[in-house]
Amino acid sequence: MQIVRNLVEGKTEIFSIRPEQPVLAAIQMMADKFVGALLVMKDGELLGIVSERDYARKVILKGRSSAETPVREIMTSQVLSVGPGDTVHRCMRLMTDKHIRHLPVVDGGKVVGMLSIGDLVKAVIDDQAEQLEQLQRYIAG
Secondary structure: OOEHHHHHOOOOOOOEEOOOOEHHHHHHHHHHHOOOEEEEEEOOEEEEEEEHHHHHHHHHOOOOOOOOOEHHHOOEOOOOOEOOOOEHHHHHHHHHHHOOOEEEEEEOOEEEEEEEHHHHHHHHHHHHHHHHHHHHHHHHO
């Protein structure tokens, strides 16, 4: 089973937005970067996370203005995070239990990456493919 460190090594960018920026800027950045969530950060400190789900539920359904509502008003401020030594299995369990799709990776108080459910599913598929190949070699062996 892979650990988080292996998954974030290949990810070079961490997409974030400041809490005072308008929700419209967050949605535009998510669309431009092809991501479903952004970290909300100020001066390197993780303050929250904002997702497409937050936008749909806290802006669209409530008739608020995307251009006038600051990100801080819709972000999730109690952010669950994992560390580089955590396993993919633990991350998947956390996402499943808490009904979330994104997890920041924090090491020594510093954000070092972000994982999506897609990253974790890919890791599990890759692990299973490798195990299958090893079994086939063993059987043929």
